[in-house]
Amino acid sequence: MMHQRQLLLPSPSECGELDKRAASIVPVSRLMENAGRAVARAVRQHAAPCRVLVLCGPGNNGGDGYVAARHLMQAGWSVTVAALAPPRAGGPAAEAAEKWTGPVVPFSASEAGRADIVIDAVFGAGQNRPPSAQIVTVLAAARRIIAVDMLTGVDGATGALLCDLPAAEMTVTFVRLKPGHLLYPGRQYLGEVICADIGMPEALIAEISCLTWRNEPGLWRVPEMTAESHKYTRGVVSLCAGASMPGAARLSAAGARASGAGLVRISAGAQAAAFRLGPPGLIVDAEPLSELLEDERRKVWICGPGLTTDEVGEVLPMLLDAARTVVADAGALGWAAGKPEKLKGVAAITPHLGEFTRLFGKPGSDRLGAAREAAHLLGTVVVLKGPDTIVAAPDGRAAINAHASPALATAGSGDTLSGVIGTMLAAGMTTWDGCCAGVWIHGEAGLRSGAWPIAENFDQHLGAARDAAIQLGK
Ligand SMILES: NC(=O)C1=CN([C@@H]2O[C@H](COP(=O)(O)OP(=O)(O)OC[C@H]3O[C@@H](n4cnc5c(N)ncnc54)[C@H](OP(=O)(O)O)[C@@H]3O)[C@@H](O)[C@H]2O)[C@@H](O)CC1
Numbered sequence: 001m002m003h004q005r006q007l008l009l010p011s012p013s014e015c016g017e018l019d020k021r022a023a024s025i026v027p028v029s030r031l032m033e034n035a036g037r038a039v040a041r042a043v044r045q046h047a048a049p050c051r052v053l054v055l056c057g058p059g060n061n062g063g064d065g066y067v068a069a070r071h072l073m074q075a076g077w078s079v080t081v082a083a084l085a086p087p088r089a090g091g092p093a094a095e096a097a098e099k100w101t102g103p104v105v106p107f108s109a110s111e112a113g114r115a116d117i118v119i120d121a122v123f124g125a126g127q128n129r130p131p132s133a134q135i136v137t138v139l140a141a142a143r144r145i146i147a148v149d150m151l152t153g154v155d156g157a158t159g160a161l162l163c164d165l166p167a168a169e170m171t172v173t174f175v176r177l178k179p180g181h182l183l184y185p186g187r188q189y190l191g192e193v194i195c196a197d198i199g200m201p202e203a204l205i206a207e208i209s210c211l212t213w214r215n216e217p218g219l220w221r222v223p224e225m226t227a228e229s230h231k232y233t234r235g236v237v238s239l240c241a242g243a244s245m246p247g248a249a250r251l252s253a254a255g256a257r258a259s260g261a262g263l264v265r266i267s268a269g270a271q272a273a274a275f276r277l278g279p280p281g282l283i284v285d286a287e288p289l290s291e292l293l294e295d296e297r298r299k300v301w302i303c304g305p306g307l308t309t310d311e312v313g314e315v316l317p318m319l320l321d322a323a324r325t326v327v328a329d330a331g332a333l334g335w336a337a338g339k340p341e342k343l344k345g346v347a348a349i350t351p352h353l354g355e356f357t358r359l360f361g362k363p364g365s366d367r368l369g370a371a372r373e374a375a376h377l378l379g380t381v382v383v384l385k386g387p388d389t390i391v392a393a394p395d396g397r398a399a400i401n402a403h404a405s406p407a408l409a410t411a412g413s414g415d416t417l418s419g420v421i422g423t424m425l426a427a428g429m430t431t432w433d434g435c436c437a438g439v440w441i442h443g444e445a446g447l448r449s450g451a452w453p454i455a456e457n458f459d460q461h462l463g464a465a466r467d468a469a470i471q472l473g474k
Pocket residue numbers: 015019028031032035057058059060061062063064122123124125126127128129130131132148149150174175198200
């Protein structure tokens with residue numbers, strides 16, 4: 001099992017905090033030596049010997065570059081170094097630069113174009129503004145790029161692009177991945193991302209004030225089936241269905257059932273006869289919602305898939321008055337467009353980027369920060385869906401999910417997810433844990449679904465996906 005601490009995603013500034021604390025225990029020069037050696041090792045494993053140019057910036061990222069250059073040269077590679085600016089005098093990077101005895105060439109596009117591989121050690125965690133046009137031109141001339149820690153021009157905190165960029169084919173980072181390694185658009189410019197151990201004491205990592213994690217089993221635990229399980233301990237999930245879009249509610253109900261709910265009931269009102277033609281294991285209620293809410297065992301409700309905004313207006317306030325645990329999606333998010341405070345009291349909202357924008361305005365280049373702010377504003381868990389789904393809690397915690405497949409990008413997939421999350425909450429997980437687990441299990445089902453699945457295909461993989469989450473979380 002991955003320990004929560006192994007899943008931490010410190011931001012560049014949190015890494016700075018870590019470096020400062022570490023300095024009194026392990027000299028930065030030793031960490032830098034380990035980092036540069038790890039880069040050289042990764043490059044040697046990745047490519048056959050060739051002409052390498054190392055682009056070194058003035059900070060410690062550049063320092064890692066000088067060390068990597070030395071180790072590659074010692075391994076017999078043809079290496080040159082180009083310095084953007086001299087390293088800060090007296091620092092560990094200056095020490096590393098002094099140990100470089102090989103050729104130094106101008107920091108130019110023609111030198112970059114001559115090399116078979118360019119190692120980008122211009123800026124890493126200290127990157128605080130867009131790179132100059134000169135840097136962009138030099139990087140653009142490279143045929144193949146391997147980035148040290150982070151590709152110059154990608155914001156390590158947000159994954160935002162700070163300039164036009166060529167893509168790297170590999171990025172070697174240290175200690176832990178950073179949010180920018182998982183968040184788009186930056187992620188698609190980083191190639192394969194490798195995280196090297198450089199001897200940073202684990203006890204120090206536990207002390208940093210980081211509230212961002214990679215979403216993997218170990219961050220949460222999914223309840224198992226036991227010999228004494230019965231349908232109510234596995235959990236009851238209820239949904240509200242509407243008149244015009246029955247498919248969405250059915251997909252959500254199917255997702256809830258397939259991911260292990262003990263009982264799934266759909267409140268269909270006047271549409272009950274039509275829903276009764278559906279799968280026999282789905283219980284369809286025709287009674288008024290007020291009557292259904294008298295059953296206290298029906299705690300968890302999914303509201304929104306398949307509902308118009310008018311229909312949401314009829315049912316969501318009743319669910320909240322009855323203090324139910326509500327997962328609000330689709331129509332419920334449209335109902336609150338521009339007035340997100342209408343959703344106060346729901347447990348979780350699951351917007352895609354368009355729905356998020358209609359609720360809170362454009363998130364800008366920092367979606368992680370925007371999701372956190374929205375969660376804080378509403379006091380609900382926000383699941384901002386996409387290829388890098390972000391789960392943010394009102395207390396500042398956030399998880400980034402990289403465990404997914406573009407196969408999930410098919411209509412109705414989000415409805416399935418709302419059902420899976422409903423099941424996790426009905427099984428007794430906290431809202432944050434249940435949303436994170438639901439997103440991972442949905443991602444795992446997508447990964448297992450083969451080529452070009454449709455939303456209905458995910459259901460047959462959700463049970464195995466939940467089992468995988470249980471086993472990997474042990
Ligand atoms: N985490 C770890 O455990 C370890 C980390 N290590 C390595 O250290 C790296 C972080 O090093 P770092 O703090 O010196 O920052 P780095 O990225 O080299 O930037 C240097 C300076 O450049 C400047 N600057 C920034 N952007 C600019 C721009 N666009 N255009 C022009 N200038 C710009 C800015 O200075 P300013 O000009 O603002 O004063 C900034 O301070 C990290 O990525 C990893 O590789 C390992 O060595 C050891 C263990």
